[in-house]
Amino acid sequence: MGSGTEQEDRFRRVYAGNFEALLAYALRRVDQPEDAADVVAETFLVAWRRSRELPPDDEIKLWLYGVARRVLANHHRGGIRRERLGERLRQRLTAIVTRDPGSEVPQRLAVQDALSRLAETDREVLTLTVWEGLQPREIAEVVGASAAAVRTRLSRARSRMREMVGDDLGSPGHVLDVLTAIVPEEGR
């Protein structure tokens, strides 16, 4: 890899190009929004410290997701010491994310509850598919499994979800109408 300056410039590009995706990834998977700041900070810190060995640009996002996944696993295990980076990001996230009435919509809660009852890896492949928009082969890279295994898990996750929420929520059209009506406008 090139000089320190080139690495710094590349890191800035990697950060700018992937910050939102990583923040979204983290926010979707933590209980408290401020915890997402820690996950994002720690993930990019790993990337910064490995500036010399980062994968090529077209693979970097999946690599970051993979790091974030391990960071998150440590986070959920608890007891891991965290870098105190991103205090301002923590404050901002707490201020703007916590009081979102959209998260209180019963149907959304039901779906999230069902998601939480999926096996961990099933949930991960389903949310990586739907929220992060990844293909099975990409998910395979993030979670360290084969693409075939990911497809199997995805299929299983969907059918389990159907079992859990299908009857409760009525027709999908109805659900979507309700959600569309209630999810609040942002920009408060």
Add this chain to the structure above:
Amino acid sequence: MTDKHLDRMVRDADPYRPDLVARLGGAEQQLLEEIMSTPKLDVVESRAPRRGLPRRLAGAVAAAAVVTGVIGATALLLDQPEGAAPGAWSGPLGLPSSGTGGTGGGYELDLKAAQEHPRLLVGQPGWKITTVYGFAAAEGTIEFVNGNRSVQMNWYKADQYDSYYKDRLDVSKPEPTTVAGTEASVFTYGGGDWAAMLKPIDSSFVELRTSSGWERSEFDALLATVKRVDAKAFLAALPPEVVTPGKVREEAAKVLADIPIPPGFDMSAVNVDGANSPYHFGAAVTGQVTCSWIAEWSRAKEAGDKEAQGQAASALQSSHQWKVLNDMNAEGDWPEVTWDLVDQMIKKNEVPKGYKEGLGCQ
């Protein structure tokens, strides 16, 4: 329900809102700077690592999978002398170039040190200095606090001005102003958070950065009172507990009172450059001792000297009882980083990777 319907339903339960980043008010940019100001464990750069925002990391000890808060090792990593003995301390080294060698001098020594860097203070009443560190060279940090408001002044090397200025252009459009008679640019971070970057004078430039939640008028009012002072006034404004060069010897002796001293470690040579709050001073001194003990442990292990290795292990384990570390524990993570590192080393019977960077050893 088809896969498509199911996926839409899950998508609608997505806790993330896509416009969130626009409302972060620059917090993401600050995080970038914080990250890029931390040392890279695996890279020896040909130029000194940048110092970014001053809520310093106390150093990262990757092997122990712990990392820390608050201060120090980033700063400690900056001034590594070339050719230092392996395992030797490479952090702040007193005032070796000033010819005093830290041998007494007291107030005069402090004065001399203070004269070597620009001195700005907040002139508004009610502001108290709570944290001081650095000033080993052109760089240093002072935090002023008044109730729930705080402002940090960070000194950087003048030759880094262009790079910092360019970074800040990504934050906001600069607004010209004057601070303490020096041309400056105000940058708006959002969230009631401003920075004023003064143009360099001599070897350094200063950036003032507020905590969040300020009114712009408050910031402007504060800027209007910032004043340049002489060395005496500057020293007088520092809280008495700040360890200035003239107090290093006396304070180091206090810190080392209950700490086992490694073979060949010269207590009288302990120096911590610049002006430092007790926490930062304690980190620097205990870092020196810990580096030396780990080097001794490693030497003894290689030489097959079980007895010496055991002594070094005991000395390092005694760090759990060192008064200074226990006193520092409430304030930051330096003590725990030290303890984790030592415990890992003894448990695994190998020197943890990255400890030198974490502690600032050479």
